[in-house]
Amino acid sequence: MIKYLVSLLLIISVIACNNEQNQQSDDGFGSGDDFTVPDSILNQEEAPLEVSEDAMDDIIENVSSPVEMASLLKDEGVKFNYKLLSPTDNADNYNSNFKQALNLGILGADLGYLNMYNKTTSVIDYITAIKSLSDNLMIGQFFDFATLKRLATNSENIDSLMYISVSSFDKMDSYLRENNRSNISTLLVTGVWVEGLYLATQVAKDTKIDKINERIGEQKMALNDILIIVDNYKSDKNFYKLSESLTKLKDAFKNVKITYEAGESEMKEVNGVLTIVQNDKSIVTITDEDLAKIIETTKEVRNEIIRL
Amino acid sequence: MKKILYIILIITIFILGKQTKTYAQCNNKLVTICSGGLTKNATYLKELKVRLQAKQSGKKAPIARYALMLSKGTHYRLSICNAKEFSGKAIIQLYDNNNRLLGSSYNPSTKKHYSAFDFICNKSAVYKVLVSFEDGKEGCAVGILSMIKN
Numbered sequence: 001m002i003k004y005l006v007s008l009l010l011i012i013s014v015i016a017c018n019n020e021q022n023q024q025s026d027d028g029f030g031s032g033d034d035f036t037v038p039d040s041i042l043n044q045e046e047a048p049l050e051v052s053e054d055a056m057d058d059i060i061e062n063v064s065s066p067v068e069m070a071s072l073l074k075d076e077g078v079k080f081n082y083k084l085l086s087p088t089d090n091a092d093n094y095n096s097n098f099k100q101a102l103n104l105g106i107l108g109a110d111l112g113y114l115n116m117y118n119k120t121t122s123v124i125d126y127i128t129a130i131k132s133l134s135d136n137l138m139i140g141q142f143f144d145f146a147t148l149k150r151l152a153t154n155s156e157n158i159d160s161l162m163y164i165s166v167s168s169f170d171k172m173d174s175y176l177r178e179n180n181r182s183n184i185s186t187l188l189v190t191g192v193w194v195e196g197l198y199l200a201t202q203v204a205k206d207t208k209i210d211k212i213n214e215r216i217g218e219q220k221m222a223l224n225d226i227l228i229i230v231d232n233y234k235s236d237k238n239f240y241k242l243s244e245s246l247t248k249l250k251d252a253f254k255n256v257k258i259t260y261e262a263g264e265s266e267m268k269e270v271n272g273v274l275t276i277v278q279n280d281k282s283i284v285t286i287t288d289e290d291l292a293k294i295i296e297t298t299k300e301v302r303n304e305i306i307r308l
Numbered sequence: 309m310k311k312i313l314y315i316i317l318i319i320t321i322f323i324l325g326k327q328t329k330t331y332a333q334c335n336n337k338l339v340t341i342c343s344g345g346l347t348k349n350a351t352y353l354k355e356l357k358v359r360l361q362a363k364q365s366g367k368k369a370p371i372a373r374y375a376l377m378l379s380k381g382t383h384y385r386l387s388i389c390n391a392k393e394f395s396g397k398a399i400i401q402l403y404d405n406n407n408r409l410l411g412s413s414y415n416p417s418t419k420k421h422y423s424a425f426d427f428i429c430n431k432s433a434v435y436k437v438l439v440s441f442e443d444g445k446e447g448c449a450v451g452i453l454s455m456i457k458n
């Protein structure tokens with residue numbers, strides 16, 4: 001009898017421990033390493049990283065959301081242009097993790113652009129392509145395809161669609177970093193950023209809107225950060241090539257000047273919400289010639305990424 | 309025999325009790341709850357999940373730190389939600405790159421907590437967001453960065 005009871009106790013303990021582990025990995029507050037992911041480029045060269053994983057995490061978090069760029073375009077009255085988007089037909093034909101991850105980022109930024117302009121009919125093609133790429137990278141479990149598809153058919157749910165889209169990308173990115181796949185995360189973030197810049201620069205080519213030009217110039221800061229994380233994996237030949245392209249883009253940005261003016265912040269209550277108005281200012285100086293160079297180089301870098 | 313059964317029963321209740329108590333809300337549910345509280349004119353941008361242990365005696369209270377790139381001309385909102393199963397009340401603070409405190413969800417002079425505060429950004433730069441729990445208590449919270457359309 002005692003033997004049975006002891007066995008029962010052991011079984012309960014084991015179940016309890018397992019449940020606890022699963023709970024931690026599901027909630028994203030824990031480590032999340034509930035299964036291993038075979039990845040051809042993971043630790044490919046085993047070369048020591050120049051930048052620590054913690055520093056990389058900070059840099060990756062730093063890169064602003066593509067939704068902000070799309071929102072700026074919309075707020076400035078720029079019309080939606082379907083021709084600017086990356087085609088979804090190629091999604092199944094990217095045959096390396098490297099290309100898949102970069103293009104997952106590209107399509108993620110396009111999805112943000114579509115959502116911002118409420119183009120829900122085209123959203124389905126993009127979430128299908130994103131699902132396919134994320135499955136290939138074994139992070140498809142974080143992309144809530146069914147819910148997104150349902151939301152996309154009802155344009156009243158645009159806020160939820162936006163939330164789940166952005167949140168899915170955040171979860172994929174966090175999972176990759178927690179599971180020592182920061183190389184893939186780096187490519188994902190780079191793809192998102194390049195496409196955001198591409199959309200803005202293509203608009204800047206045909207219009208002259210100071211706020212958009214200034215936002216483009218500000219990307220000099222983000223580009224420096226992105227180059228740091230890409231260069232971390234330069235021992236891989238694909239990363240090396242990507243770094244070369246981004247360095248060309250950095251060169252196009254070299255004359256952009258960002259200066260700052262100091263001021264005291266003000267605090268007030270607006271509609272019952274505590275609001276801080278910043279009086280520090282950043283000022284971007286960018287010549288038409290430099291802008292043209294940035295537009296052209298961004299196009300080259302982006303088209304190289306989406307090419308099969 | 310009765311004694312052994314009694315001990316096993318106590319241990320079982322303890323283990324199962326611990327299971328059901330574990331983070332009923334301290335998980336992605338909290339993110340969903342917190343993002344659900346965003347107003348119609350807010351666009352979700354990022355979530356910051358925080359789970360901190362209680363302050364140990366003689367040591368500083370634990371703090372979670374994040375770096376965020378914020379853009380000029382954008383009206384941001386930083387919201388904070390606590391998981392109910394922990395007593396710690398979260399405080400979310402925004403600092404600039406010169407370590408100047410720009411905003412906080414807690415006013416220490418009035419001891420008042422706010423669920424959110426807005427930041428109208430005029431300087432594109434990397435900012436620091438710090439999340440801690442009042443009096444260094446153990447806690448679980450989610451911070452949400454959103455963008456407000458005016």
